[in-house]
Amino acid sequence: MAEVRLSLLSGVLAALLSSAVLALVEDLDDTFKDTRVNDIWLVDFYAPWCGYCKKLEPIWHDVGAELKTSGSPVRVGKMDATAYSGMASEFGVHGYPTIKLLKGELAYNYKGPRTKDDIVEFANRVSGPAVRALPSKQMFEHMMKRHDVLFIYVGGESPLKEKYNDVASELIVYTYFFSASEEAMPESLALPELPTVVVFKDGGHFTYDEYEDGSLSSWVNKERFQGYLQIDGFTLYELGDTGKLVAIAVIDEKDPTEESGRLKAMIQKVSKDHREQFNRDFQFGHMDGNDYINSLIMGEVSVPSVIILNTSNEQYFMPTGPVQTEEHLVQFISSVLNGSAQAYGGDGFTQRLKRVFFDARSTIMSVFRSSPLLGCFLFGLPLGVISLMCYGICTADTDDSSDDMDALKREGLTDEEAEEEEERRRTAALEGPEEEEEEEEEEEEDEEDEDEEEEDYEEKDPEVKKMD
Ligand SMILES: *[C@@H]1O[C@H](CO)[C@@H](O)[C@H](O)[C@H]1NC(C)=O
Numbered sequence: 001m002a003e004v005r006l007s008l009l010s011g012v013l014a015a016l017l018s019s020a021v022l023a024l025v026e027d028l029d030d031t032f033k034d035t036r037v038n039d040i041w042l043v044d045f046y047a048p049w050c051g052y053c054k055k056l057e058p059i060w061h062d063v064g065a066e067l068k069t070s071g072s073p074v075r076v077g078k079m080d081a082t083a084y085s086g087m088a089s090e091f092g093v094h095g096y097p098t099i100k101l102l103k104g105e106l107a108y109n110y111k112g113p114r115t116k117d118d119i120v121e122f123a124n125r126v127s128g129p130a131v132r133a134l135p136s137k138q139m140f141e142h143m144m145k146r147h148d149v150l151f152i153y154v155g156g157e158s159p160l161k162e163k164y165n166d167v168a169s170e171l172i173v174y175t176y177f178f179s180a181s182e183e184a185m186p187e188s189l190a191l192p193e194l195p196t197v198v199v200f201k202d203g204g205h206f207t208y209d210e211y212e213d214g215s216l217s218s219w220v221n222k223e224r225f226q227g228y229l230q231i232d233g234f235t236l237y238e239l240g241d242t243g244k245l246v247a248i249a250v251i252d253e254k255d256p257t258e259e260s261g262r263l264k265a266m267i268q269k270v271s272k273d274h275r276e277q278f279n280r281d282f283q284f285g286h287m288d289g290n291d292y293i294n295s296l297i298m299g300e301v302s303v304p305s306v307i308i309l310n311t312s313n314e315q316y317f318m319p320t321g322p323v324q325t326e327e328h329l330v331q332f333i334s335s336v337l338n339g340s341a342q343a344y345g346g347d348g349f350t351q352r353l354k355r356v357f358f359d360a361r362s363t364i365m366s367v368f369r370s371s372p373l374l375g376c377f378l379f380g381l382p383l384g385v386i387s388l389m390c391y392g393i394c395t396a397d398t399d400d401s402s403d404d405m406d407a408l409k410r411e412g413l414t415d416e417e418a419e420e421e422e423e424r425r426r427t428a429a430l431e432g433p434e435e436e437e438e439e440e441e442e443e444e445e446d447e448e449d450e451d452e453e454e455e456d457y458e459e460k461d462p463e464v465k466k467m468d
């Protein structure tokens with residue numbers, strides 16, 4: 001009796017809980033197209049079979065809870081994109097999971113790390129006004145403390161302001177945009193002329209110059225990172241959008257000889273002192289350890305050392321000898337800039353071929369490293385069986401033929417592995433960490449039909465735009 005009551009109770013509890021869950025994250029179907037219009041929605045388009053989608057599920061629930069408790073107007077939903085594929089393709093969903101914020105006729109893609117905080121921040125940023133007003137000096141000071149990179153339009157109504165609004169409504173996926181009157185800015189700030197767009201970062205401020213910097217949108221895109229960054233695989237992938245070359249000090253943070261620290265300080269100083277000369281074309285930073293870079297260039301870079309990557313064509317540049325002085329470093333960077341430095345790598349046919357074998361080898365090696373037994377089983381067992389069969393067949397007249405077959409089969413296997421990996425790895429290597437592979441690949445393939453498919457929604461995805 002007690003058991004029955006208990007199970008009843010837990011049933012009711014579960015029902016209560018699940019209804020609470022539903023309220024936080026709403027399950028969407030094809031009525032969504034009509035019911036969504038008056039609200040801002042953050043939607044996870046998922047596929048039931050996709051592993052990354054499953055990983056996102058608890059995070060998505062937390063996102064729903066957080067936005068609800070903070071009183072955000074954003075409603076959180078999820079849609080099985082395989083069950084409502086027509087709907088999904090109308091929203092331009094090509095990979096899973098795809099996270100989009102839908103605001104009126106605009107759809108914004110989320111491409112950041114899939115953590116609760118990052119997603120909530122994105123939702124808050126993009127759901128708000130594209131350009132936020134800074135009414136006072138106090139507010140300006142406050143925002144300066146909160147943001148490493150701060151874009152502000154200073155001045156009254158103007159064509160530049162209209163342009164700024166347009167750029168903001170597109171690039172709000174990356175960063176915040178503010179506007180202020182001259183009075184709300186500190187007196188010490190000597191702005192050349194108004195109206196103007198200023199970015200505050202790296203302990204200073206830099207103004208947009210249409211003549212020097214080209215379009216406002218490309219300037220914002222290039223200036224939205226701090227001049228010097230700690231770089232990891234994901235940052236590198238994000239930096240790809242800026243079209244800049246990336247100059248990286250590959251160092252060991254725990255290097256006891258301080259050689260790493262010296263190089264890091266040197267590249268940091270060059271990024272600051274030679275901003276005028278290099279900022280338009282280079283992003284600077286350091287990376288801890290050489291694993292990531294090694295797999296990128298399919299080779300081995302020494303630690304510490306400097307490498308410059310061209311993420312658009314997968315080429316890289318290395319100084320001819322160890323970088324001893326600041327002058328040497330500046331010379332190296334200049335030589336990349338004026339095209340006299342030797343470029344390595346690239347995305348040509350032989351490089352792609354090399355990538356196939358490189359990835360196959362590292363896949364096999366990583367299987368053996370993480371689990372030698374499994375490795376033996378996966379690669380050894382088939383070889384063993386095949387050898388035995390060969391032995392059985394050939395045993396009558398020859399001894400060494402089985403060895404030959406063995407070697408052949410090993411190569412065959414490598415190829416198979418390689419093909420499987422090729423599609424994913426090739427594009428992913430320079431573009432992003434493993435997590436992104438699945439999604440990115442599919443997006444790339446489908447980018448061309450993006451325009452036809454989205455009749456009703458203007459796609460606010462700078463990456464897609466740029467590539468079109
Ligand atoms: C980087 O790659 C792009 C795309 O291929 C190319 O246009 C550009 O010239 C390259 N930059 C350098 C310095 O090689």
Ligand SMILES: *[C@@H]1O[C@H](CO)[C@@H](O)[C@H](O)[C@H]1NC(C)=O
Nearest residue numbers: 330331332334335338339340
């Ligand atoms: C390119 O820059 C390097 C380093 O500043 C310089 O030594 C070299 O002469 C330059 N080459 C050309 C073709 O301008």
